[in-house]
Amino acid sequence: MPELPEVETVVRGLREPLIGHTILGVTCEQSRTIRHADMATLAARLQGQTVTGVNRRAKYILCELSGGDLFIVHLGMTGRLYVVSDDSHWHADRWAHVILQLDGGQQLRFSDPRRFGFVSVVSNFAEIAPNIGPEPLSDDFTRAGFAEKLKRHHKAIKALLLDQSFVAGIGNIYADESLFRARIHSLRPADSLKKAEIDRLYAAIRSVLEDGIARQGASINWYRKVDGTTGEAQDHFDVYGRDGEPCLTCGTTIEKIYVGGRGTHFCPKCQK
Ligand SMILES: [Zn+2]
Structure with missing residues (x-):
């Protein structure tokens, strides 16, 4: 599943083709791909809107629209977002469940074979995900706050890192990599970590995610960048x-x- 570095890479790739462009029309099928709105509502709230910004929160992609709404995409397991010209050979993509026609002859397509991903339109992100923890690369994620929250949990540290209400955006890949870099065993109860270990884990989470972004995400299965490359x-x-x-x-x-x-x-030797 795409995690913070993959979603951040998609967000950065969407800014140039989307910002300043207007959505002329929406083609979609009513399915579980659309959440918190029906097909007609989605189309009505997107049509005529200009994209003013593209940002990320946790594993969600947030396209800010001129009228104040947010067009939200979650990639799920196999979702891809890409921008192509109207006459692109990509028209054969049978998994493109949602297509936004943009001015300038381009289309934004959301393609998702397994359909665990979804799109939505809301006026406030909290309508989609009300209990998301701090962004690990932001100033909201402090060493002191992290240490304090760890003390309140007795479950395995690996499981806690996957909890999106504890910290946002970390999934299976970057949890394992962070714990290795911090030299902490995945099964350690969160409240058993010593100060030095907490310091190492805090630094490891940030550096592992930053490295992931610098390498433009991990294409181990379906994830691709907006331009289709890995x-x-x-x-x-x-x-x-x-x-x-x-x-x-x-x-x-x-x-x-x-x-x-x-x-x-x-690693059973490096991670105690
Ligand atoms: Zn080792």
């Missing part, structure tokens, strides 16, 4: 997807276990 983060993983391979730090074989039902990769 990110490079998958070529630099320390542990994710590397079970059975040697740890790049100590040579010990990387193991895979399940934490809260999610495949979890770690």
Whole structure:
């Protein structure tokens, strides 16, 4: 599933083709791809609006519209957003459930084979996701606040990092990579972490996500950038997807276990 670095990369890629452009029409099918609005409402609230900004909150893409509404996209597992010309050969994309016709002869398409993603139009982001935690790369995510919240949870630290109300945007990949970089075992109860470990984990979360953004996300399955090309983060993983391979730090074989039902990769020697 696309996580913070992948969604951030898509957001950055959408700004140039979308900002300043007006939505002339909407083609969509009523399906679970549209949430919090029906098809007619979605089309009526988007048509004639100009995109004034494109931003990210957690794993959501927020297109700000001139009338004050937000057009929201969540990529789910297999969602892709891309901008193509009207006559593009991409017209054969049978998974393009929502198409926004833009001025200038371009289309924004949301394509999603497995349909876990969705689009919506709201006046306020809280209508979609009222309980999202702090953005880990923003000033809202402080070392002191992080330490304080960890003390209140006894569950496995890996499971807590995946909880979007605890901290926003982290999924399976970047949780595993952060815990490796911080040298903390995935099953450690959150409230058992010592100050030095908390400091390492706080720094690791930020650096792992920043590295992921710099490498334009991880294309391990469906994720692609807006221009259709792949990110490079998958070529630099320390542990994710590397079970059975040697740890790049100590040579010990990387193991895979399940934490809260999610495949979890770690080095049994480096992560205590
Ligand atoms: Zn190791």
